[in-house]
Amino acid sequence: MIIFQYDHTFEGILSALFDAYSRKTFPDLLLPEKEPLPLFYDSVFHVVTDNKKAERVWTALKKKLSRGALSQLTYCWLSEKPEAPLLLFNYMRKIVIAPHSIETNFSDPDILAITQLGKKVSSEQHRVLQFMRFQKTYNGIYYGAMAPLYNVFPLTISHFQNRFSDQPWLIYDTKRKYGYYYDQNTVSEITFEFPEQSHFTTGKLNDSLLDKKEKLFQTLWKSYFDSICIKERLNPIKHKKDMPVRFWKYLTEKQ
Numbered sequence: 001m002i003i004f005q006y007d008h009t010f011e012g013i014l015s016a017l018f019d020a021y022s023r024k025t026f027p028d029l030l031l032p033e034k035e036p037l038p039l040f041y042d043s044v045f046h047v048v049t050d051n052k053k054a055e056r057v058w059t060a061l062k063k064k065l066s067r068g069a070l071s072q073l074t075y076c077w078l079s080e081k082p083e084a085p086l087l088l089f090n091y092m093r094k095i096v097i098a099p100h101s102i103e104t105n106f107s108d109p110d111i112l113a114i115t116q117l118g119k120k121v122s123s124e125q126h127r128v129l130q131f132m133r134f135q136k137t138y139n140g141i142y143y144g145a146m147a148p149l150y151n152v153f154p155l156t157i158s159h160f161q162n163r164f165s166d167q168p169w170l171i172y173d174t175k176r177k178y179g180y181y182y183d184q185n186t187v188s189e190i191t192f193e194f195p196e197q198s199h200f201t202t203g204k205l206n207d208s209l210l211d212k213k214e215k216l217f218q219t220l221w222k223s224y225f226d227s228i229c230i231k232e233r234l235n236p237i238k239h240k241k242d243m244p245v246r247f248w249k250y251l252t253e254k255q
Contacts, residue, residue, distance in 0.1 A: 001028045001040065006047040006085075008032035010077050013088055014054035016047040017096070026093070030085040057092070064095050069103040072118035078151045079121050087113055125152040129159055131247045134169065135204075135218075136211040141168045145203030146250055147175035157187055174203055203250050218252050225253035 004020070004027035006012035013030070020026045023045070031037070037044065062070065073092070076084050091110045094102065106112045127148070134142040142164065153173050157180055160169060165184070172179035177195045181188050192200060199205045207215070248254040 001038070001042055003027060003029045003031055003037065003041050003044045004047050005031050005033050005035075005044060007049050008085075009049060010074075011051060011054040012047055012049040013077075013085055014057040014092075015049045017089060017092055018050070018053040018057050019045070019047055020089075020093070021096075027086075027089070030089055057096075060096055061092060064098065064101055065103055066101070072114055075118035075121035075155075076114050078154065079117050080151050081117065084117070087117075121150045121152060121155075124148050124150045125155045127244070127247065128152055128156055131243070131251060132156075132160075132171065133250055133252050136214045137205065137209050138211055140211070141170055143170050143172070143199075143205060144250075145172040145174050145179075145199070146247070147173065147203075151176060153178075153180060161187060172200060172203070174201055218255075221252050222255070 002025060004016050006016050016027070016030065025045070027045070029038075029041075033046070061073075065073075073088060076088055076091075081087075087110060091114050094108065094110060102108065103111065106115065128146055132144045132146060134144040136142055151173070153171060153176075156171070160171065161182060164182070168181075168183055170179055170181045170190070177200070178189060178191045181190050195201075199209070243251075
């Protein structure tokens with residue numbers, strides 16, 4: 001068994017592919033640097049992430065893949081699935097050596113797996129955009145929090161920046177303990193010194209942190225939600241399918 005160890009970054013995978021072709025040796029397993037090695041293996045190669053190498057591989061991929069297929073690579077990486085790094089490596093290797101585009105060859109298990117995983121991540125991205133609810137704080141910042149299945153917050157930044165360009169906002173991933181803050185000019189990735197505080201785990205701000213009118217707006221929103229609901233047409237099964245229960249704790253109208 002041949003093992004490549006890398007720094008657990010997307011650029012590291014691209015560098016690993018470049019090194020594999022340079023060495024003419026391809027890994028059976030890709031492992032992050034800090035992960036323990038299996039009991040039995042033949043050799044270990046330590047990949048050093050090199051942005052120039054990564055850019056050369058990415059340029060080669062762009063010549064073979066459509067814009068949508070390139071996005072699938074990002075989605076797959078953000079899935080955080082343990083099998084994703086080696087899956088991406090094998091997929092990109094096949095794309096590079098193919099004489100023409102094979103991105104729709106779904107009979108290939110790697111291409112099918114990348115596509116299916118990418119669709120799951122994309123769906124989770126859209127759910128975050130649908131179900132994010134902001135709370136206005138006493139200092140005028142709009143705060144929203146969620147714990148998505150996949151690491152999709154990076155995919156939502158442009159939407160929130162365009163949609164709410166005239167107000168400062170902060171979105172926080174309660175599962176991964178990081179977020180993004182927009183100051184009406186730029187977006188910055190942020191973490192907090194004490195992420196165990198209740199609003200960083202539940203997504204709900206304490207009343208002391210809310211704008212004085214926020215509770216009123218929440219009450220009005222819940223009243224509106226109740227008023228447009230036609231009880232005779234309730235379909236709980238479809239409702240839970242369209243609005244998964246795992247998101248309810250973040251929704252004002254479900255409190």
